[in-house]
Amino acid sequence: MNLPVLITGASSGLGLETAKVLAAQGVPLILGCHNVERAEAARQQILEHAPAAEVELLDLELASLDSVGAAVKELHNRTQPRLGAIVCNAGLQIVDGVRTSEDGYELTFAVNHLGHFALVTGCEDLLESGARVVVVSSDVHQGPRKSMGFPAPQWRAPRELATPGEGSGRDGRIAYANSKLANVYFTYELANRWGDRGITVNAFDPGLMPETGLSRGYPAPARIGFRFLAPVLIRIMPIARTVAKSAADLAWLATGPELAGTTGKYFTGAAEVPSAPESYDPERAAELWQVSDELVRTARQIPPAERR
Secondary structure, rough: OOOOOEEEEOHHHHHHHHHHHHHHHHOOOOEEEEOOOHHHHHHHHHHHHOOOOOEEEEEEEOOOHHHHHHHHHHHOOOOOOOOEEEEOOOOOOOOOOOOEOOOOHHHHHHHHHHHHHHHHHHHHHEEEEEEEEEOOOOHHHHOHHHHOOOOOOOOOOHHHHOOOOOOOOHHHHHHHHHHHHHHHHHHHHHHHHHHHHEEEEEEOOOOOOOOOOOOHHOHHHHHHHHHHHHHHHHHHOOOOOOOOHHHHHHHHHHHHHHOOOOEEEEEEOOEEEHHOOOOOOOOOHHHHHHHHHHHHHHHHOOOOOOOO
């Protein structure tokens, strides 16, 4: 049975381009999006690209854990609920102060990590042996030596990372780097917990993609410059890639037969590479898992014995 791939943040950028690649290969898709109009527009683009594609839409707002819970319930209520893969692609970067999620958590941490944590763990019983989870991280978690000067993470206790505070644009970029380090911790912990079930979990660095909308929070001059300089940046910057190239690599991680037994790894493009030395700290990964579970249950008022 050709099981569907669920992609978060699939209405634009890397998520949409990855969906197009998979649709052309005949892979059924579930697009997790928080904007209905943009989601429908994305579906139409995919169908223009691959007219025979099977594309379902899933209402999913990662900044709201109740929305994530409702999406998990909807997935379980599908006629055939099993999933072939979950691609945790959605992400945001905030450079204009501090924002909070619907549940009162720092928004970058909430969307980039906590919402995906709730989604994936809530769908545990829909994933069987051979299924995959791919978590889109970034080399910004490795600090300036790998990210062309982007601020390094400043890891703190997970509850502190989830707590909003006063901040500047630089603090927002540090929060983004922390969230991408959290993505790697989540990947490694999930791979350890689910490894005996035959489910593979890997992290993916798509590189700097000047064509995408991740810079939408930056001032207008920076956004315009980024857009017009994109072709040049892709040619001259070692970490820059086209969206098409990164989408092909991400689709391969989600379905490529060569990776059937590969788990708990970090990929930059199609290359398996080491993540940051601090990302291999098992105590931090375990603490992040425990606290994330507690934060989800607290926000949704779920007793400890329940997960959905």
